[in-house]
Amino acid sequence: MTHGLTTAGLVFVIVTWSALLIVTIFCFWKVLVSKREQWNQANSEESENDL
Amino acid sequence: MSEPKHRANREYWATRIGLILAMAGNAIGLGNFLRFPVKAAQNGGGAFMIPYFAALLLLGIPLMWVEWSIGRYSGQYGYGTTAGAFGLLTNSKRGATIVNFLGALGITVPLLFVIYYLYIESWTLAYSFFSLTGKYFGILDYDTMSRFLASFQGKVHGEHFAGLATALLFFAITLALNIYILSRGIATGIERLAKIALPTLFLFALILFIRVLTLGTPDPSKPENSIINGFAYIWNPQFSQITQSKTWMAAAGQIFFSLSIGNGSIITYASYMKRRSDIALTGLTTSITNEFIEVIFGGSIAIPVAVAFFGLTQTIQIAEGGAFDLGFVAMPIIFQKLPLGQLFGMIWFLLLFFAGITSSVALCSPAIAFLQQQLRLTRNQAVFWVGLILFGCGLPVVFFLKYGFLDEMDFWAGTFGLVVVAMIEVILFAWIFGMNKGWREITRGADIKIPAIFKYIIKFITPIYLIALLLFWSYQDGYRVLFMIDRSATDIPYLWGARAMMLGVTILFFVLVAVAYRIGTIRHHQAHMQQNNQ
Numbered sequence: 315m316t317h318g319l320t321t322a323g324l325v326f327v328i329v330t331w332s333a334l335l336i337v338t339i340f341c342f343w344k345v346l347v348s349k350r351e352q353w354n355q356a357n358s359e360e361s362e363n364d365l
Numbered sequence: 366m367s368e369p370k371h372r373a374n375r376e377y378w379a380t381r382i383g384l385i386l387a388m389a390g391n392a393i394g395l396g397n398f399l400r401f402p403v404k405a406a407q408n409g410g411g412a413f414m415i416p417y418f419a420a421l422l423l424l425g426i427p428l429m430w431v432e433w434s435i436g437r438y439s440g441q442y443g444y445g446t447t448a449g450a451f452g453l454l455t456n457s458k459r460g461a462t463i464v465n466f467l468g469a470l471g472i473t474v475p476l477l478f479v480i481y482y483l484y485i486e487s488w489t490l491a492y493s494f495f496s497l498t499g500k501y502f503g504i505l506d507y508d509t510m511s512r513f514l515a516s517f518q519g520k521v522h523g524e525h526f527a528g529l530a531t532a533l534l535f536f537a538i539t540l541a542l543n544i545y546i547l548s549r550g551i552a553t554g555i556e557r558l559a560k561i562a563l564p565t566l567f568l569f570a571l572i573l574f575i576r577v578l579t580l581g582t583p584d585p586s587k588p589e590n591s592i593i594n595g596f597a598y599i600w601n602p603q604f605s606q607i608t609q610s611k612t613w614m615a616a617a618g619q620i621f622f623s624l625s626i627g628n629g630s631i632i633t634y635a636s637y638m639k640r641r642s643d644i645a646l647t648g649l650t651t652s653i654t655n656e657f658i659e660v661i662f663g664g665s666i667a668i669p670v671a672v673a674f675f676g677l678t679q680t681i682q683i684a685e686g687g688a689f690d691l692g693f694v695a696m697p698i699i700f701q702k703l704p705l706g707q708l709f710g711m712i713w714f715l716l717l718f719f720a721g722i723t724s725s726v727a728l729c730s731p732a733i734a735f736l737q738q739q740l741r742l743t744r745n746q747a748v749f750w751v752g753l754i755l756f757g758c759g760l761p762v763v764f765f766l767k768y769g770f771l772d773e774m775d776f777w778a779g780t781f782g783l784v785v786v787a788m789i790e791v792i793l794f795a796w797i798f799g800m801n802k803g804w805r806e807i808t809r810g811a812d813i814k815i816p817a818i819f820k821y822i823i824k825f826i827t828p829i830y831l832i833a834l835l836l837f838w839s840y841q842d843g844y845r846v847l848f849m850i851d852r853s854a855t856d857i858p859y860l861w862g863a864r865a866m867m868l869g870v871t872i873l874f875f876v877l878v879a880v881a882y883r884i885g886t887i888r889h890h891q892a893h894m895q896q897n898n899q
Contacts, residue, residue: 318593318594318597319593319596319597319600319601320597320601322411322601322602323410323411323596323597323600323601323602324600325411326410326411326412326414326600326602327411327596327600330411330414330660331660331661334653334656334657334660334661335657335661337653338650338653338654338657341646341649341650341653341654342650344646344650344812344813345381345382345385345646345647345650345812348643348646348812349381
């Protein structure tokens with residue numbers, strides 16, 4: 315029978331949720347950054363072709 | 366290597382974020398919100414996270430990368446399914462033929478899965494409508510609400526519903542929506558759905574998450590019935606449970622189902638990627654998005670709110686009754702006790718509907734891809750024929766639900782079949798194709814560096830984990846299901862009917878693979894074999 319969230323339970327919640335939040339944000343940030351780099355690379359290649 | 370000419374007319378994903386959302390939508394389903402919290406609570410609470418994340422790292426993410434790689438690789442050769450893709454993983458012509466026929470399972474398993482999954486998805490749409498119109502409002506005791514669901518499903522007659530007309534109507538609407546989306550293609554159909562459904566799903570989940578967290582103790586005369594105790598039920602760790610093998614198997618099973626592995630849909634979706642598109646980061650992002658939704662939102666809505674309104678003892682009983690009891694019996698009662706209950710009820714069931722439809726369109730995709738690419742049908746023709754199969758095979762699911770028809774399909778297609786397909790693909794990829802070539806495929810165009818240890822995890826740990834899972838489930842359920850132990854005499858003919866239908870669909874696609882060989886749309890790729898030998 316549970317009587318409230320124990321310290322251990324709270325630790326599991328905080329650690330799990332924090333890890334998931336951090337990794338999810340990191341992954342989406344990396345996706346956005348790599349997209350910007352691809353655009354920049356494609357644009358610079360296009361500029362070189364124009365010259 | 367010059368681009369093969371059959372890629373010239375191939376569909377592609379329009380945007381990377383669209384691909385991520387579509388793949389995430391494939392993974393995120395009813396199980397995130399109903400199955401996960403029940404499994405976590407029953408298998409050690411917070412301590413369940415240990416085997417759960419171990420399974421994510423050793424089974425889930427590796428298999429995701431394997432499936433993405435097989436899909437992207439086979440797409441270059443005009444194959445969008447395991448029938449065709451598997452053959453590319455071996456140099457032997459005879460071996461390729463054998464595994465391509467085995468690969469028909471990668472089409473039939475998801476097709477059989479979606480036949481009954483669509484029916485369940487239609488319940489979520491129906492209950493959204495019932496929430497909006499207040500049809501179940503006024504039913505506040507558990508048994509009566511159970512009978513409401515049973516009446517809707519046709520298990521009991523003449524109570525809240527005259528017959529199966531309502532269920533059939535919503536099944537038809539759900540099927541029609543799926544067909545419409547699929548007929549629009551990858552970029553303007555599936556991807557567009559993902560870009561609408563996933564953010565909406567996230568918003569709905571967030572609303573319910575905040576609503577639940579702010580509920581506190583709904584009945585001050587019962588202080589033990591609280592949201593905090595609901596969280597305690599899921600998260601307070603019971604470390605003794607993680608020494609039990611069943612806990613590790615439950616965690617592995619949850620990861621497996623949650624990430625939609627082994628049903629061929631990831632391979633089909635990945636086949637629409639360009640050759641140098643990143644798999645490593647995109648696959649990881651998809652997986653982690655699914656985990657975010659499952660653990661944070663899925664673990665924070667249904668079970669905590671059930672404890673707050675029903676108390677812990679009854680919630681345990683509800684959880685043991687299964688996901689349907691939790692989602693379609695307990696939750697409708699709970700919404701009636703909340704201010705703006707009709708609105709929250711509609712949001713809950715629409716959340717499940719969006720989670721369901723993004724998965725069902727993915728499950729239909731292997732069969733459609735096969736008919737398009739290997740039998741040279743147009744997309745509309747392929748969608749038509751798949752729709753016809755879904756409708757024809759879906760009707761017995763609707764009419765014979767009470768005889769266990771759906772449960773029988775759920776075991777063979779939705780449980781056993783998935784693990785078999787996953788096992789075949791990882792052994793082919795890691796041991797026949799070879800982990801050196803496999804690693805090159807996974808890391809081609811990668812936007813992140815994958816630790817080299819995953820090379821050994823994929824080759825050794827993941828197959829062992831899968832074999833253990835298969836043996837465990839066979840031991841736990843296989844014998845009982847195979848020999849229909851404890852089934853009533855009334856049910857048995859219908860169970861055999863379900864088996865006959867599943868066998869019929871499977872044989873049909875074995876024949877279609879043979880036709881594809883005959884017309885040359887599946888063939889031995891000499892140039893590919895020579896390249897593999899270099």
